[in-house]
Amino acid sequence: MPIDVDVAHVASLARLGLSPDRLDRYREELGVILDHAARVQEVDTSSALPLAHPLGQTNVFRADEVRPSLDRDEVLEMAPESRDGFFVTSPALD
Amino acid sequence: MPSQPLSITSAGAALRSGETTSVELLAAVMSRAEMTESELHCYLNLDREGAMSAARRADRELDRGEDRGPLHGIPVAVKDNMCTRGLETTCSSKILAGYRPPYDATAVARLREAGAVIVGKTNLDEFAMGSSTENSAYGPTRNPWDTGRVPGGSSGGSAAAVAAGSAIAALGSDTGGSIRQPASLCGVVGLKPTYGLVSRYGLVAFASSLDQIGPLTRTVRDAALLLSAVAGHDPADATSYAGQTPDFAGSLDRGVDGLRLGVVKELGGEGYQPEVSEATEMMLEKLAARGAEVTEVSLPLFDVALSAYYLIAPAECSANLARFDGMRYGLSVKGSTASDTMSDTRAEGFGPEVIRRILLGTYALSAGYFDAFYGQAQKVRSLLLDEFSEAYEKVDVLVSPTSPTTAFRLGERTQDPLAMYMSDICTIPSNLSGHPAISVPIGLDSEGLPIGFQVMAPALGERLMMAVAAEVERLAGFDALPPPALAPPPGVPL
Numbered sequence: 001m002p003i004d005v006d007v008a009h010v011a012s013l014a015r016l017g018l019s020p021d022r023l024d025r026y027r028e029e030l031g032v033i034l035d036h037a038a039r040v041q042e043v044d045t046s047s048a049l050p051l052a053h054p055l056g057q058t059n060v061f062r063a064d065e066v067r068p069s070l071d072r073d074e075v076l077e078m079a080p081e082s083r084d085g086f087f088v089t090s091p092a093l094d
Numbered sequence: 095m096p097s098q099p100l101s102i103t104s105a106g107a108a109l110r111s112g113e114t115t116s117v118e119l120l121a122a123v124m125s126r127a128e129m130t131e132s133e134l135h136c137y138l139n140l141d142r143e144g145a146m147s148a149a150r151r152a153d154r155e156l157d158r159g160e161d162r163g164p165l166h167g168i169p170v171a172v173k174d175n176m177c178t179r180g181l182e183t184t185c186s187s188k189i190l191a192g193y194r195p196p197y198d199a200t201a202v203a204r205l206r207e208a209g210a211v212i213v214g215k216t217n218l219d220e221f222a223m224g225s226s227t228e229n230s231a232y233g234p235t236r237n238p239w240d241t242g243r244v245p246g247g248s249s250g251g252s253a254a255a256v257a258a259g260s261a262i263a264a265l266g267s268d269t270g271g272s273i274r275q276p277a278s279l280c281g282v283v284g285l286k287p288t289y290g291l292v293s294r295y296g297l298v299a300f301a302s303s304l305d306q307i308g309p310l311t312r313t314v315r316d317a318a319l320l321l322s323a324v325a326g327h328d329p330a331d332a333t334s335y336a337g338q339t340p341d342f343a344g345s346l347d348r349g350v351d352g353l354r355l356g357v358v359k360e361l362g363g364e365g366y367q368p369e370v371s372e373a374t375e376m377m378l379e380k381l382a383a384r385g386a387e388v389t390e391v392s393l394p395l396f397d398v399a400l401s402a403y404y405l406i407a408p409a410e411c412s413a414n415l416a417r418f419d420g421m422r423y424g425l426s427v428k429g430s431t432a433s434d435t436m437s438d439t440r441a442e443g444f445g446p447e448v449i450r451r452i453l454l455g456t457y458a459l460s461a462g463y464f465d466a467f468y469g470q471a472q473k474v475r476s477l478l479l480d481e482f483s484e485a486y487e488k489v490d491v492l493v494s495p496t497s498p499t500t501a502f503r504l505g506e507r508t509q510d511p512l513a514m515y516m517s518d519i520c521t522i523p524s525n526l527s528g529h530p531a532i533s534v535p536i537g538l539d540s541e542g543l544p545i546g547f548q549v550m551a552p553a554l555g556e557r558l559m560m561a562v563a564a565e566v567e568r569l570a571g572f573d574a575l576p577p578p579a580l581a582p583p584p585g586v587p588l
Contacts, residue, residue, distance in 0.1 A: 005457055014412060014456040015419075016449060017437030026453055029511060033454060034467075036512055039401040040474045041466060050472030051479060052303060053333065054289050054528025055553055060332040074196040080426035089421045092432040 002031030099582035116167030140214035166209030171261035174215035186230035189443030199296025216251030246276030259582020271521025278496035278546025289528035290335035293328030301410035318343035351385030356489030405471035412455030496546035
């Protein structure tokens with residue numbers, strides 16, 4: 001049976017402003033895909049540790065040295081809106 | 095005997111003997127693109143000026159006796175999810191329309207350093223999410239062997255460009271098969287290196303623990319040469335492999351005598367096109383006749399690898415694509431609050447498959463579902479790696495078809511995400527394990543569509559894997575070409 005997803009909640013977590021009919025379509029598709037993906041739950045993993053990096057690499061450190069970075073003006077050239085060396089955004093708080 | 099289309103190797107020889115120049119090679123590739131692009135749409139962006147100045151420079155250097163090695167003066171295409179300084183990089187997404195990166199991806203910088211001429215940026219499924227290149231916001235790429243069919247994906251533009259001769263070689267990226275599957279469907283060679291061998295710096299991230307850049311080429315030797323040019327440690331990518339990179343082309347003539355080949359039991363049978371299975375069988379017989387010890391190996395977790403992948407990859411995708419907020423670069427649909435700007439920009443800028451995966455990944459990572467989905471998938475991944483390790487105690491390499499079917503028709507799987515996902519069933523396990531794998535064309539089915547053969551090897555086992563791949567290539571003697579109008583021109587363009 002397809003898994004029932006609260007897709008409106010998930011879309012709000014993912015900052016996706018989807019219309020109701022789009023949400024309906026995704027609810028249906030996600031249910032079918034997750035039903036297939038849920039097959040991982042049939043595997044006995046009691047002896048296994050989660051694997052995040054295939055070659056078992058751990059932290060990588062480098063010397064704390066100042067090095068050249070991207071040019072600020074060049075980076076801001078690609079911004080939708082910028083002023084005085086900053087990105088301009090809509091207000092985050094009321 | 096008709097001469098074969100240009101490879102890195104043959105074009106390089108012609109350059110050095112004075113038979114041709116880099117400018118002439120580029121002109122041949124560009125004129126090929128002009129003739130075929132309206133039908134195939136391999137490229138999102140041809141960099142005529144940049145490529146011409148690089149080709150001129152390559153010629154001047156060779157005239158002076160400065161030789162940067164095998165890639166010097168060779169026209170190479172780059173998948174449009176790798177940043178190219180000043181040259182539009184869209185990932186086939188509306189959200190990055192017009193984006194000109196302020197830096198080169200390390201793989202791109204290394205290509206330039208090696209003297210390669212970057213022809214342009216190739217089409218892909220949006221953010222490399224897809225298996226047919228139909229998920230491009232700028233329209234699909236078509237398969238040169240049959241324009242009613244898909245080239246595979248997500249590196250479909252790169253694969254089709256090499257197959258049609260509008261590039262001599264190309265870079266792609268492979269997260270679940272995105273180099274190997276299109277290579278298989280377009281009749282070219284495609285290689286996914288060991289995770290970490292090629293820097294991901296400047297590769298627009300999809301699933302960071304799976305993504306890997308690699309070559310699509312006409313021959314196995316070319317794949318080795320292109321890989322050698324871009325591989326190697328990069329401090330800008332914390333997951334980059336810090337050890338020495340081997341000479342990938344060093345054992346291509348070794349043959350398979352005495353090597354143990356494991357045929358993966360789970361990758362065959364029901365759901366596989368009979369002609370794909372037959373071609374694979376025939377190749378195994380030929381390899382055995384050359385002295386390989388061929389046995390069947392079972393890796394039962396391959397049956398759930400697809401399920402694990404469709405939790406892990408979307409989870410990482412949902413985190414990576416959070417950076418598209420409509421404020422720093424790309425599309426911006428301005429709302430009255432920052433939150434509205436993000437939500438409206440993302441809903442407008444991302445296509446349906448990208449949204450599907452972001453939702454899937456966000457769900458798999460969300461409170462209450464994390465352990466049952468993402469956490470469990472990571473544990474399955476760890477057990478899958480154990481299964482691989484056990485198999486590699488018994489055999490040197492594993493083999494299988496690259497894709498269960500040859501190229502499918504445009505539109506055939508777009509309405510059924512699961513059916514589309516199934517086309518990566520043979521390639522996904524090597525991404526989860528981080529191991530290298532390569533696809534080599536071995537024949538055509540009755541409709542004249544290419545069939546690919548996959549060789550998988552343990553981590554950093556590229557040399558042995560390529561020795562086997564080179565033998566497969568010799569035994570297959572695959573010299574078929576797409577229909578004349580879309581086939582690469584023969585030999586040196588003089």
